[in-house]
Amino acid sequence: MITIAGAGLAGLACAYELAQRGAAVTVYEQGGAPGAGSVARFAGGMLAPWCERESAEEEVITLGSRAVGWWAKITPVHRRGTLVVAPARDRAELTRFARRTSGHRGVDGAEIGALEPALAGRFAQGLFFEQEAHLDPRRALRDLTEKVQKLGAEIRFSTPAPARVTLDCTGMAASLPGLRPVRGEMAILHCPEVEIRRTLRLLHPRMPLYLVPRGDGHFMIGGTMIESSSDRAVTLRSLSELLSAAFALHPGFAEASVVETGAGLRPAFPDNLPRLVEQDGTLFLNGLYRHGFLLAPAMAQQAADHLLPETSDEDHRERQTA
């Protein structure tokens, strides 16, 4: 029996990988629902390794490029790419972003208008990352929970984990050397007047923004990265910057309702890459930082390889899932 502490994104992804390989799994979750205490519910849900490479190590691509395929078996994944734009005054940001990343092509005003008609005439230049995708994090957590349960794993909600577990996926609650919180803030807008179908990134030297469509006229906006352990509600400064940036993207957002705001602490190691750490007989998966949905699949596979070495061979896994 494999026991897992935490039914957040990391815990559920590991439970899925392990149960799929035939292991008996029990997951303990203090909260009453899947992902209830998880920072993943505030995530953007972007599967955007090529864009992330701008400020992250190469591993986001090597580990993250298979995430789309993994998630597509579990929850709807929208493969519509990412469009990166910058205000005319900050064109240099676009040049820099293009130089630091790969997997994109330059698009002019006409192409931007063709991809996202709402942005026609608003931006003269952009970058299109065609292979990228996005998902709805809360739906994905629910769908992943269902899959895990269908595979026979047990998730005990509102139940603290026993003192010793096989795998610890408790994020910031785990005390691991070098692990630190990075605060992120987000808002959800309802704005049926603006139609945008794919993830947008607005480059700006002070107020960078990403906007992820959630369907039904809803949009998630985020972008703050603060070295802080405070989990208090979003600050006026951050919120006003996020909202101003959304307005700079499209003035139609002036009419949006702000239906939700949130703040969460993303666990990160000093290199901002996730790790599997063995400590006192327990395996820890932690440090997913801002790349939870992108890197959880690869890290869960590594955790399963470690705990069930006899199933780590690719062919064997194919036979099991068939």
Next chain:
Amino acid sequence: MRVYGTEIASRLLLGTAQYPSPAVLAEAVKSSGTEIITVSLRRETADGSGTAFWQELQKTGCRILPNTAGCHSVQEAVTTARMARELFGTPWIKLEVIGHSDTLQPDVFGLVEAARVLSGEGFQVFPYTTDDLVVGEKLLEAGCEVLMPWGAPIGSGQGLRNPDALRAMRAHFPGVPMIVDAGIGRPSDAAQAMELGMDAVLLNTAVAKAGDPAGMARAMALAVEAGRAGFAADPMERRDMAVPSTPVLGMAEFA
């Protein structure tokens, strides 16, 4: 360089914001050879919630120069400075009072006032100022023993926008340690500041946002060292006319 009685060997000071990760930051600090790093104390982390990141910084072994980045009023800057003293246990404070949100130009009136208050409370103030001579004088009167004029607006990477003003400032305050703060984009900018006789250079974005931050940190360190050595070696004056460097003596004569 001697600042507030402390001897500093490295003439490059490094800011710690905007790096891709703390690991990359640590690497850049190491390859820069810096002894002083600045840490911005945002109001939302002043309650101690930024501790994990600051512990990473303290591991570098550098002296920490907390700053009041993003403060727009005297009161805000003074409050932030007091919190910084509590948190980092140092009387050093890099004082920023921002007067204009688009250019992040210092509010020099607020700066002098805040410097006076803080010096009175025993702080050792490093004021981020413009290249204005009169403001420089007022800051010294307020108790500052170091001046940090800008090269260009923060984060702009424009280099030294007004080298003549910095030269005049250097001449006007011969015995005061001067550190060019803000605007350095490339190693040549840092070398130019040092050639003007500045005592040190403080930069952040130029390294943090470089493709290879550790590589750029090293390049900046070399530039600072080269510029300083060039200044110390008393460079030649510019001339309008060419002067042959090859002797004419003994050249063939064609009658």
